[in-house]
Amino acid sequence: MKSVLPILTVVVAIVLIWYAAAIPMNAQWARDQAARADTTLTTSELIADTLSQDRPRLPAPHQVVVELWNSTGDMVLAGRGLSNRSLILHAWYTLSATLLGFAIGTAAGILLAVGIVYNRAMDMAVMPWAIASQTIPILAIAPMIIVVLNSVGVQGLVPKAIISAYLSFFPVVVGMVKGLRSPNASQLDLLQTYNASRNNSFWKLRLPSSMPYFFTALKIGIAAALVGAIVGELPTGAVRGLGARMLSGSYYGQTIQIWSALFAAALLAAALVGIVGLIERLMLRRMGMEQ
Amino acid sequence: MTTEPVIKADGLDLTFQTNDGPVHALKGVDLEINKGEFVSFIGPSGCGKTTFLRVIAALEHPTGGTITVNGMSPDEARRNRAYGYVFQAAGLYPWRSIARNIKLPLEIMGYPRAEMEKRVEEVLRLVDLEGFGKKFPWQLSGGMQQRASIARALAFDADLLLMDEPFGALDEIVRDHLNEQLLALWARTEKTIGFVTHSIPEAVYLSTKIVVMSPRPGRITDVIDSTLPRERPLEIRDTPEFLAIAHRVREGLRAGHAYDE
Numbered sequence: 001m002k003s004v005l006p007i008l009t010v011v012v013a014i015v016l017i018w019y020a021a022a023i024p025m026n027a028q029w030a031r032d033q034a035a036r037a038d039t040t041l042t043t044s045e046l047i048a049d050t051l052s053q054d055r056p057r058l059p060a061p062h063q064v065v066v067e068l069w070n071s072t073g074d075m076v077l078a079g080r081g082l083s084n085r086s087l088i089l090h091a092w093y094t095l096s097a098t099l100l101g102f103a104i105g106t107a108a109g110i111l112l113a114v115g116i117v118y119n120r121a122m123d124m125a126v127m128p129w130a131i132a133s134q135t136i137p138i139l140a141i142a143p144m145i146i147v148v149l150n151s152v153g154v155q156g157l158v159p160k161a162i163i164s165a166y167l168s169f170f171p172v173v174v175g176m177v178k179g180l181r182s183p184n185a186s187q188l189d190l191l192q193t194y195n196a197s198r199n200n201s202f203w204k205l206r207l208p209s210s211m212p213y214f215f216t217a218l219k220i221g222i223a224a225a226l227v228g229a230i231v232g233e234l235p236t237g238a239v240r241g242l243g244a245r246m247l248s249g250s251y252y253g254q255t256i257q258i259w260s261a262l263f264a265a266a267l268l269a270a271a272l273v274g275i276v277g278l279i280e281r282l283m284l285r286r287m288g289m290e291q
Numbered sequence: 292m293t294t295e296p297v298i299k300a301d302g303l304d305l306t307f308q309t310n311d312g313p314v315h316a317l318k319g320v321d322l323e324i325n326k327g328e329f330v331s332f333i334g335p336s337g338c339g340k341t342t343f344l345r346v347i348a349a350l351e352h353p354t355g356g357t358i359t360v361n362g363m364s365p366d367e368a369r370r371n372r373a374y375g376y377v378f379q380a381a382g383l384y385p386w387r388s389i390a391r392n393i394k395l396p397l398e399i400m401g402y403p404r405a406e407m408e409k410r411v412e413e414v415l416r417l418v419d420l421e422g423f424g425k426k427f428p429w430q431l432s433g434g435m436q437q438r439a440s441i442a443r444a445l446a447f448d449a450d451l452l453l454m455d456e457p458f459g460a461l462d463e464i465v466r467d468h469l470n471e472q473l474l475a476l477w478a479r480t481e482k483t484i485g486f487v488t489h490s491i492p493e494a495v496y497l498s499t500k501i502v503v504m505s506p507r508p509g510r511i512t513d514v515i516d517s518t519l520p521r522e523r524p525l526e527i528r529d530t531p532e533f534l535a536i537a538h539r540v541r542e543g544l545r546a547g548h549a550y551d552e
Contacts, residue, residue, distance in 0.1 A: 186378045189350050193376040195369055196399045204395065208386045287386035288427035 015061050019051070025058045026050035059256045067260040087264050093241040094229050095268060097157050101164020102225035106218065108165060109172025116173070117180045117206070118198070127177075134170050138163065138228065143235035160232035160241075167228035168221040175217025179210025211287065215280035222272045230265060242268075295362055297451060297483045298324040298347055304355030305342060305509075315508030316342045317353070322502065322511060326450070329477055329484045331494035332502045333540060334547065339509020340487045340502075344453050347485060348376050360451070372400060374451035375444030379459050381436035383428040383443075390415070390424030393443045400447055414442040417476060434465040438472075445480065453485045458493070467525060470496055474523055491544075495519075495537045496528055503540055505547020513543035 030049040034041045041049065051060040059067075071087040082089045112130065115122040142163050149159045183205050191201045233243025242265045249258035303320040306313045317339045324330050332340035345351040346358060349365035360368035368374065375396075383392045390411050397407045415421050418438040428436055437457055444452060458466045470493060477484055488494050494501050495517070503513040517536060519527060527533055 186380060186382050187384075190376065190378065190382055191399070192350060193348055193369065193374070194396045194399045195372060200399050204399070205384070208384065211386075288388065288429075289386050 018058075018061050022056065022058045022060045023047055023050045026053055026056045029053065029057070054256075055253045056255055059259050063256050064259045064263060067256045068263060071260060072264075087242075087245070087260065090240060090242050090245050090261070091264050091268055094226070094233065094243065094265070097160035097229040097232065097241070098164055098222070098226045098268075098272070100157060101161035101166075101228055102168050102222050104161060105165035105168030105221060105225060106172050109169040109217070109221070110176055112169070112173045113176030113180060114202075116177050118202075127173075130170060130173050133166070138167060138231050139234075141166070142231050146232065146235055160229050163232035164225040164228035168225035171217045171220040171224065172214075175213045175220075176210055179213030179217075180206045182209045182213065208287065211283065212289065215276065215283070218276050218280075219273050222276055223269050226265065226269050226272065296323040296325050297328075298322065298358070298360055298485070300343075300346075300356065300358040302356035303343075303346065303353050303358055305339070305346060305351060305353045306355075317346070318508035318510045320356070320509075320511055322514070324483060324485065324500070326483055327481055328499050329474075329486065329497055330500045330502060331486045331488055331498040332504060333488055333491065333494045334504030334509075334544065335489065335506055337506040337509070338504040338547070339506070340504050341455050342509060343504075344455055344485055344487050347451075348374060348453055372396075372447060373449055374453050375447065375449045377437075377441055377444050377452070377454040377457045379456045381428070381433075381440040383436055383439055385428055387427075388424065389420065389426050389428065389431070389439050392428070392439060393424075393446050396443060396447050402447075410446050414445045417445060417479070418442045419472065432465075434461050434469060437461065438469065441473075441476075445476075450482055451485070452482045455487045456489070457486075459488070466490075466493070471525060473497065478521065491537050491540050492528060495533060495540060496523065496525075501536070501540055503543035503547070505544070512547045513539070515539055515543075 027046060027050050030041065030046055030053070033049075050056070052063070056063070068087065071085060075083060075086045076088070080086065112122075112126055116126055117123070145163055145166070146159045149155070149162065187205060187209075188201070191205060194200075196204070229241070230243035230246070233241040234247055239248075242261050245261035245264075246258050249255065249261060300320050300322045303317055304315070305317040306315050320339075320343060332343060334340050342351055346353055347360055347365060349369040352365075358365060361371075361373050363371065363373075383389070384395065387395065393411045393414060394407050397410060402410070411424060412421075415424055418441055420435060420438055420442065423431065423435065423439075428439070431439065441454075441457065458469050461469065474497060486494075486497060499517050499521075501513075501515040501517065502511055503515070504510065505512045515536060518532060519536070
């Protein structure tokens, strides 16, 4: 319970700042409308208007919440939970690409890390490229990935997943290399006194030692994978997915739709990171490493 | 006994190439260790005592001279799993329970499951840790952890036990207790023990043979065969015989230092 109060305090502060910002940002449009209708607004009327516009510059928090509810829970209640306007459906498209990309990225990251740790040539050759890959803006490379894959007939989920994987493999490589190298000299010497094989030293020492690093990397990786999937939805002008919702929202000036998609993405990311954290705790507890 | 010595070193040299030039960790080391002996290596840091132990274990390789372990090269001996090694830090794997830590060498050496269970029970009894098998290392005190690491080295059938300052990080009282236990364990198992320390009383109390070493270059300055009986209560440390040996060790150490400065 002790941790709830500080968190709540911060949330309340953010909401207050948000409301305070929404009023002046939307006020100009309200005044213009009033002038066009030849009326004047009292202060309270002005404030009420700024918080209830259809296409505000900055939607008020309650508008976003209402839109979120209307496009999720309310639609489920109405039996249209998976209709085209449902955020649940769009979130699912993004989530499926995220999970596939995350799986590919994690697998690739682990394989590269094992290669880097066990092979000198890979140690020197791979890391610089891995770092270089992350210095290229994803927005620049995403359209090219989609175009190239499209030209060889790959469409839909896979290109988005590839972009997800592109972002999520990196933290896994870095974390796993660090983790696999974390055993100290005497732990490695010990295995040598047993005349242990490389296989043994990997499965019995290096891999278990790397677990805390691995899970930290996974948390960063899954958030990056979600960003990748959303970015992957933008250049195709995709009609489905949270990225598509943001894009179409900005085409039509539907700020409330943009913000609700944004919040859906943030909630999704928080849930994913939370799930990884939960698995981490269960796993480390089983390994006796959570004290 | 006319059996072959367990360890036989002849003119052993080991030079590390460092950025500051060569470091002579070992120079002209001759030594024989016979079966069932308890041999301590004592000397100031940098005298090569740990390095010598690591050469026996094939964790370092000599640059000159010859050494045999059980009549084989150290590498062959290592492949034959001829020795158990106890490091200064217990080095238990934190993600394994004590029992599973002790099973680690047995798993690697491919012992059958039932045999593993039996041996774990056996060695836990040997080091007085019965009932602690299910605990994780962090739930044990430093002394208990070190005992678990000794149990780990005893779990497989190596006749030679190499110990690198195993009690160096423990306090005096725990150390006395563990020294007593180690002697009892040595008597029961009849293993040959190589023991690195920089405590004179510890070396004299434990050993049948004390090897005094001095640094730069690391070499042996004295080998003392202990005249103490094998049965040694802690009080033996107050006898004139004990003090005489301790005195000779101290003289040996001082001679090594005088040579240096």
